Amino acid sequence: MLVLLGSLIAIYLRLGTGGARVSAAETWLVRVPFSIYLGWVTVATIANVTSLLDYLQWGGWGIAPEIWAVIMLVAGAVITAAVIFTRGDVAYVLVIIWAFAGIAVKHAATATVATPAWLLAALLAMLGAVGWFLRRRTA
Secondary structure, three states, X not given: OHHHHHHHHHHHHHHOOOOOOOXXXXXXXXXXXXXXXXXXXXXXXXXXXXXHHHHOOOOHHHOOHHHHHHHHHHHHHHHHHHXXXXXXXXXXXXXXXXXXXXXXXXOOOOHHHHHHHHHHHHHHHXXXXXXXXXXHHHO
16 A cells, blocks of 8 residues: 555656646546545555554554544644645545545544544635635636
């Protein structure tokens, strides 16, 4: 998974998403699919690391699993915020928002996880809108 993530990051950077303007065809047929794929692999990598640590019965340094879930959500949100402000990539952001909403729904009975997931999804939506607007103004 890490090799796939690294490869997708390299392709994403090489494509220059969020940089120079390209044709609508290149945007929709090349850049958007790679952005979506990178978003899902980012989420999957975080989930796989979490699963691996659970499989290894890692104790979490005494921190409750719910708190670790929130820490991982915040890490994902920070990565996404970096993509928003460096690339303005709406497709990538939408994937992360969708994943956070899915996590919130799955863990609806655990407010410690569900509430931050919803709040971070909303925050990323707002940041994404601001990032998109700012990029449109300067383009």
